Amino acid sequence: MTGLSRKSSSAQPKDNLSPGDVDTVLEARDLHVLFSNGVRAVDGVSLQLHRGETLGVVGESGCGKSTLGRTLCMLQVPSSGKVLLNGSTISDMKGRNLRAARKNLQMVFQDPYSSLDPRQRAGQIISEPLLLAGAAKAQRQARTYELLDLVSIGPSGYSRFPREFSGGQRQRIGIARSLAANPKVIICDEPVSALDVSVQAQIVNLLVSLQKKLNLTYVFISHDLAVVRQMASRVAVMYLGRIVEIASADSFFSGPRHPYSAALLSAVPSMSISATRRKPIPLAGDPPSPINLPSGCRFHTRCWLKEKLHSPEICSTVDPMLAGEGNHQAACHFQHSVNAKTGD
Structure with missing residues (x-):
């Protein structure tokens, strides 16, 4: 995808936040x-x-x-x-x-x-939360016009039905x-x-x-x-x-620690000829049934890393918990072997 604004680093979370x-x-x-x-x-x-x-x-x-x-x-x-x-x-x-x-x-x-x-006009759709909150009619109307401008629809969209907008415009109305x-x-x-x-x-x-x-x-x-x-x-x-892995975006995209995450990242297409590409990692079969989950790590039935490590028994018997250093955690017994094995 092109034309996207890179996320500002000012929104990075603080370390070691506790509940509450x-x-x-x-x-x-x-x-x-x-x-x-x-x-x-x-x-x-x-x-x-x-x-x-x-x-x-x-x-x-x-x-x-x-x-x-x-x-x-x-x-x-x-x-x-x-x-x-x-x-x-x-x-x-x-x-x-x-x-x-x-x-x-x-x-x-x-x-x-x-x-x-589809039976409501855009102005009604946008103002409905304000109606439920008990806002007066004049207040609802003023706020709706403000929001239409904010999402680049403009006041002309106030009286139009959803079918009269493009898909992108409809999503702007939802926003x-x-x-x-x-x-x-x-x-x-x-x-x-x-x-x-x-x-x-x-x-x-x-x-x-x-x-x-x-x-x-x-x-x-x-x-x-x-x-x-x-x-x-x-x-x-x-x-x-x-959740099998959670990390800051920079840490995750530079070095995933779960074999499932590494496989997902390896499948992301790149338009850059000079970019260093991860070797695509195929996943065998479909995910197991969510009604009859496998024992141990629920990813082990499709895990490419388990095969490279010669099928350690712990993967099929012990369910791994999220663990790791700092704010990068993964639910894998061998998370520190993930990046070392992707190029094998």
Whole structure:
């Protein structure tokens, strides 16, 4: 992708933040989502989102990243665990209290058409959060025009229906709606995956610009590591419902410590002829069933590193926990062998 603005280093998280730290705006503690069909969509996820940063959440389709985003926003009720916003547990809230908390926590959805009511005009869609908050009509209208300008739609879009906009313009309307109540955190669930590449760059640049102007904090969910590299200050990699690696963006992209992460990075295309490319790492087969998870490391059935290390028994018997030095952690028994073996 071309034309993207590189993420500012000013949003890098501080080291050694503890739960409840003033810079922790959103937190998940041992979060689980178990569906009625037995699928463990989110399986023991704990993470902290620091004020002003962008946390990229990546992984294959079906890894649980979208369910995690919906659960952080309380659109999906967790089976167990907690979600905290500004130190308050919102996963226990209901009704009026939850609606009040959501003023600071909004979501931008993947499909810019199905997420908008086709029977409402753009002005109604954007102003609806303000209506629910009890704002007066004049205040709602003024704020809506302000937001239309902010996302480069302009006042002419106020009375138009979603079908009258392009895909990129519809996503701008979705972004404007998410900003209506002045939230501090926005969950972006694959916000550019349904758009043309040239339009993707425009939307990413808009999100970066809005973050700087409004001091926003993002969870940016995507399967596209090229986009995540431009947006994120930290990266979390999910596999079968769990975070298997989390690190600063610079540390992650320069040296992944989980064999799954290394395989994902090796598949990212490059337009640079002179770039040093990682040798592509093929993954055998499909991910195991999320209903019948393998013993030990849940990645071991597809792990290229396990084969190079002659199938150590620990991989299939002992489930590794996130561990590592500083802010770079991975759930792999042999994480320090990952980069040494990618060139074999």
